[in-house]
Amino acid sequence: MLHHGGMSTTTPLQVFLTHTEEEFAAYYGPAGLAGLLAHARVVRNTTGRVLAGRELAEAAAGCQVIVAHRSAPGNAETFAHAPALLAFLRGAVDISTIDVPAASAVGVLVTRATPGFTDAVAELAIGMMVDLARGVSAAVCAYRAGREPVPPMGMQLTGAMLGIMGYGRIARRLAQMALGIGMRVQVHDPYTPPREPGVAAVSFAEVLASSDVVVCLALSTPETAGLFDAGAFAAMKWGAIFINLSRGELVDEAALEATLDAGHLRGAAMDVGQAPDQRPQPHLARRADVVATPHIGGLTAEARDHQMMDTVHQVAALAAGRMPDGAVNAADARRLRQFWA
Structure with missing residues (x-):
């Protein structure tokens, strides 16, 4: 009709x-x-x-x-x-x-x-960092299920290293916000290197190896498909946080799941994935160590x-x-x- x-x-x-x-x-x-x-x-x-x-x-x-x-x-x-x-x-x-x-x-x-949606997505990234660094969603889910959560040892974001893959509008806004709360920031983008004070330009390998939080904000191109694969996740710091706010195809989701299963990461957050309409895959979104949202980054x-x-x-x-x-x-x-x- x-x-x-x-x-x-x-x-x-x-x-x-x-x-x-x-x-x-x-x-x-x-x-x-x-x-x-x-x-x-x-x-x-x-x-x-x-x-x-x-x-x-x-x-x-x-x-x-x-x-x-x-x-x-x-x-x-x-x-x-x-x-x-x-x-x-x-x-x-x-x-x-x-x-x-x-x-x-x-x-x-x-x-x-x-x-x-630049501000909206950057704000969501900060929220996801805080959530995973302090176990907010995990505690909320436990309370709602009638369980007493075990207080986790949190990661303090002040002084932590944020590594951003890609340096477009959202990444630049996120870098400003992160610097404002006392994080250190490093970026890899082969086409748009950062020039702002306090934002270091490093290799992709360095982003992976030395960042406490890694945020994927790279453009989706044939070259970046599967950028975060098993090798990339293995190269990340033990206990780091991974966040994808770009596109689902940039992440090998089976490799991410295996990395989480191994306990290598503190957790992962995603507003995108390989389900329809670029939403996170339900089986990943249900995990206790994942904070997932249904492609709402620009939904303000x-x-x-x-x-x-x-x-x-x-x-x-x-x-x-x-x-x-x-x-x-x-x-x-x-x-x-x-x-x-």
Whole structure:
């Protein structure tokens, strides 16, 4: 079942919003919908399912724009069966599930949102460090189960060494926060070495060997797939903490599980994994030495609104005949140029 909203009298644009009701409540919301309705007619996905492939194309039939939640892929089958489609807008930074060459081949524009979640993810990293360093979740779970927890000997973060793999926006913000609570910080990034005072540039081997807490914030590329494998975990300090806030494919999860089984690490935390929608694998998330969250790093009102409004601004630009910010393949957007002609 599809629900049709209102339409501006000045533009023929029609937008399909892929978000399920659950996704809409958490990742878009009434303010974003109102913003879209100021520039286009909106068709909502009320099927209760994440749509993909030909089914997505058929649901969006007649729409010139698809605004897609991260769960909805943009694959070749969708583009092949959506002759009216001009643009596929991802309401997130990650476009790994969009077949950009397939979109370009038929002249469809692909866009992405800008990162609005830097502070939110960095704050979650700090929370995970504190949790594992002091056994917070373990104690909470014991109390809730009616057991008296055994007080653990904690790791003090003040003076501890934080090692960050990757040095993008989130890593830089995390480094600032960590320095603020008295941690020492070292980073490995072969493309963006740190230059800030108090942040040391070291090798990947040094990050592993001398860090009390290792946080994976590297970009997901073919070269970084499986970056944290059995060898990497074996090279980490005994009793260290490992946190993954990047992408699930950067971690060999079987190797992580074996390392935890061996007691080599104090614990691990993850907001991402190799389950659907980049969520942690349930069998890992259930472990007592793991703190897992269901891909909520950017799930704050501030982060949501930032990326939501990026898509609204992109639709406004399309309706006004302008190439929107965040365009990935503007040179190949032949359908748009024909539409505007």
